Amino acid sequence: MDEIAQHTVLVIDDDREMRDSLEQLLTSSGFKPILLPNAKTAKASIENELPDVVLCDVRMPGITGLELLEQLKPESAAPIVMMSAHGDIPMAVDALQKGAYSFLEKPFDPRRLLNILKNAASMHRLAEREKRLRARLADLTDLDKVLLGESDVIKSLKREILDLADANASVLLVGETGTGKELVARAIHNLGNRSEEPFIAVNCAAIPQSQFEEMIFGVEGSGEQGVEGLLQQANKGTLFLDELKAMPLEFQAKILRVIETGEYHRVGASQQIKSDFRIISTSDEPLEQAAKRGEFRNDLLYRVNTVVLSLPGLRHRPDDIELLFSHFTNRFATIYEVSVPTLTSDDIAVLMSYDWPGNVRELSSVCERRVLASRRGNGSVKSALALDEDLDVPENLRGAVAAFERQLISKALAAHNGRMDAVAEALGISRRTLNEKIVKLDLDKDKAIGQSSR
Structure with a gap:
């Protein structure tokens, strides 16, 4: 009764004794039955109760089971099992062609009925799960855009x-x-x-x-x-x-x-x-x-x-800076109807060495200024940032990355008062990698820690 207890069966039959019998059988087998004496409110019940499977009699006053099947099948995701005491091969074929999951002739073997309902309900659950996963993937795509x-x-x-x-x-x-x-x-x-x-x-x-x-x-x-x-x-x-x-x-x-x-x-x-x-x-x-x-x-x-x-902050995600710069420059180039400005090695060096106190919002503004300057045939990331000309910017990408890492590790050391495990966790690297970078960058650990008390 672990998985099957969650399965809901909508039973539609005008025979009260049959409904009572099915209710007892389904309940004792772990299903949750919902009973209807006719098909008039079947559509509303399916929308409200969201059953895993529908078990419906063929011959009923008013709307017959086959008529209901034709109404529901284009919309209903739940599989529909038809049953009849007056069934024959042509009727069964007709029901299956109209979209029924299965057809049972009364009186039926209870074990066979339960197996059919279990399989139909499980198939429905798998289909619904796949729909949710597809929707989740679509949502994830939208989230990536944000x-x-x-x-x-x-x-x-x-x-x-x-x-x-x-x-x-x-x-x-x-x-x-x-x-x-x-x-x-x-x-x-x-x-x-x-x-x-x-x-x-x-x-x-x-x-x-x-x-x-x-x-x-x-x-x-x-x-x-x-x-x-x-x-x-x-x-x-x-x-x-x-x-x-x-x-x-x-x-x-x-x-x-x-x-x-x-x-x-x-x-x-x-x-x-x-x-x-x-x-x-x-x-x-x-x-x-x-x-x-x-x-x-x-x-x-x-x-x-x-x-x-x-x-x-943007300085904590340096791997994303060039990607974001490309995204924003492409967007503003489209808005202002100009060609996307070329990203030079000097531009990359400035992007990677700058601290970005205004984070992504500031980067977006810099990209817009860079694109506007390109309309006049000039401009650079440095000029878009309005940086002083004598600002110490590395001459190549390797130097820019080293300067950025030195700055980032120094701030983390100061923030965590030199606790190396905490610093490594904050930077998203191992303790060993942190030690290697401190040595490689010739970083004065004590000096960096001392900055936190100033």
Whole structure:
């Protein structure tokens, strides 16, 4: 009864004794039977109950089994088994030609019936699983369009997004400015079970404090005088709270209550309103740090950080920089109707040695400036970045990569106070590889660690 217990059989037969007998047989064999005395409501039952297999009598008053088969087969994914006490070979052939999975003549051998139903239901489950896998692959393709990159950290992030998309758990996205937090939030929404419902974005830092309550909760009134709040707009969908840390403390308490109870009231009203929404929020730093400084409520933190996703800065995914540059320059070249500018070795050296404090957003802007400059027949990545001419940029790609690795490892050493296992884990490399790179790059470990205390 392990696998078969999950199989649902929709039984349609006008004979009450037959229905009762089939109900007893199917239930004792681990199936979940749903019984109908005629075919009038069969279509609605299939849409609502999503049975794994349909067992239907041929001769019934009103809509016959064969007529129902013709109506259902173009739409219904569930296999249909026909049965009749007046069956003959022509009837069986007709039923099979119209799409029936099998045909049984009454009275039938119970074991044969159960085997047919089990095989039909298992086939249906496999077909549905394949459909879900195909849809998942299609979703993954869309996700690849949103989160460009082949580095390990991006691949891991994509897997996490796919794993939690269908859950209703609150998600906190932590990452620097320009790492694509809203893109990830929209991807989670679009891949989840609320994708057909609204995605309401709220920039907590952009709403004036004097208008915060009215915008979030709405204002009571009749006709055009009433104002629908963002909570009401987000009902059944996703409420995206961008820069959550900027929300005033007094409003944090009110949002906390809404999350806990699912209820709130408009400004000026006493009647409670219910709203069902999923919370996805962002912060440019771990909210635990803000909570320690007294800038964020601990109780709200525990409500919004059920799942925490960390978005890597561009400097932590150097393998993706050239790919992203190519993507953005191709896109802007199409927009401005110019040829894609050639990426020179000097350009690559600058791309790899630059720190990218503005992350992917900054890279996109640099690509646009580079393409615009190419319309005039000149330009380079260095000029698009508006870097000082005397900036120390390596002359070749190998030097650029070495400079970038030196900078990245130094920052990791400082951040983890020289704890080599933690540094290696943060960089996504082994402890042995880390030691080899420190020696190869002639990196002063003690000096790098000392920078963390300055």
